[in-house]
Amino acid sequence: MSTLPKQNEIHIERLNKSYTQQSAGDLHYIIQDVDLVVKGGEFFVLLGPSGCGKSTLLSLIAGFVSKTSGQVRVGEKEVERPGQDRAVVFQQADSSLFPWLTVRENVEFGLRMKRIPAAKRQEISDQFIALVGLLGHESKFPRELSGGMKQRVQLARVLSNDPAILLMDEPFGALDAMTRRTMQRELVKIWQETDKTVIFVTHDIQEALLLGGRIGIMSAGPSSRITDIYDIPLSYPRDLAAPEFHALYSQIQAHFDE
Numbered sequence: 001m002s003t004l005p006k007q008n009e010i011h012i013e014r015l016n017k018s019y020t021q022q023s024a025g026d027l028h029y030i031i032q033d034v035d036l037v038v039k040g041g042e043f044f045v046l047l048g049p050s051g052c053g054k055s056t057l058l059s060l061i062a063g064f065v066s067k068t069s070g071q072v073r074v075g076e077k078e079v080e081r082p083g084q085d086r087a088v089v090f091q092q093a094d095s096s097l098f099p100w101l102t103v104r105e106n107v108e109f110g111l112r113m114k115r116i117p118a119a120k121r122q123e124i125s126d127q128f129i130a131l132v133g134l135l136g137h138e139s140k141f142p143r144e145l146s147g148g149m150k151q152r153v154q155l156a157r158v159l160s161n162d163p164a165i166l167l168m169d170e171p172f173g174a175l176d177a178m179t180r181r182t183m184q185r186e187l188v189k190i191w192q193e194t195d196k197t198v199i200f201v202t203h204d205i206q207e208a209l210l211l212g213g214r215i216g217i218m219s220a221g222p223s224s225r226i227t228d229i230y231d232i233p234l235s236y237p238r239d240l241a242a243p244e245f246h247a248l249y250s251q252i253q254a255h256f257d258e
């Protein structure tokens with residue numbers, strides 16, 4: 001049996017990111033000595049207070065920003081730049097959708113760039129438009145969609161490119177509570193159907209517990225680290241009213257009350 005790391009496994013070792021503070025001229029560590037292994041096909045949630053460095057860590061994995069020192073590997077490859085194996089879903093779909101393209105054209109954009117023939121493109125976009133529940137809306141433009149629908153288009157577009165890893169930065173943060181719950185449920189279903197590795201950033205404990213197979217707690221910055229990792233032994237879909245859910249909620253909440 002091969003012992004090589006899976007292509008969708010993420011290894012982070014002694015990772016540091018610092019900026020030089022303009023005023024003081026000294027080094028300011030955003031994250032310091034982060035160690036983490038996310039297994040292939042895992043749903044991992046990064047949970048921490050606002051400003052602790054969650055987006056920074058996600059951007060380092062995405063290859064959007066360069067590290068100060070340490071290692072980020074996907075499979076066996078060191079991350080040096082963005083790659084097709086890692087797709088990022090942002091909080092605001094508006095900034096990532098092309099307003100002059102329809103839902104279908106937005107979803108097919110990456111496929112067109114890869115010169116996939118039209119018939120195959122349509123087959124793939126049909127599949128993911130259906131998966132995110134947007135059948136019947138293919139010809140609409142982003143301005144004709146609600147916030148939740150735009151977020152679904154963003155998700156369908158990302159999924160149609162078939163990345164091994166989904167990096168999600170508070171993707172439902174701007175949605176109303178009901179749409180947010182629907183999207184959370186759909187994301188879990190999509191993840192179960194596609195076996196992708198997901199790293200999902202949030203500062204909402206309830207969201208973390210609804211979604212995560214494991215939850216990594218980040219300490220408040222500066223020099224933030226992952227201080228604790230919780231295995232969440234609850235089956236999906238998760239029951240907000242279950243006593244086990246409440247017990248885990250209180251346990252995790254205690255980290256932020258200290």
Ligand SMILES: Nc1ncnc2c1ncn2[C@@H]1O[C@H](COP(=O)(O)OP(=O)(O)OP(=O)(O)O)[C@@H](O)[C@H]1O
Nearest residue numbers: 019030048049050051052053054055056057203221
């Ligand atoms: N380019 C930069 N130069 C200097 N400091 C930066 C830069 N980018 C981010 N920071 C700082 O890094 C810290 C962490 O920011 P980051 O956006 O990663 O946190 P976050 O946990 O994702 O926050 P939120 O939950 O509010 O989105 C903040 O204090 C921020 O000011």
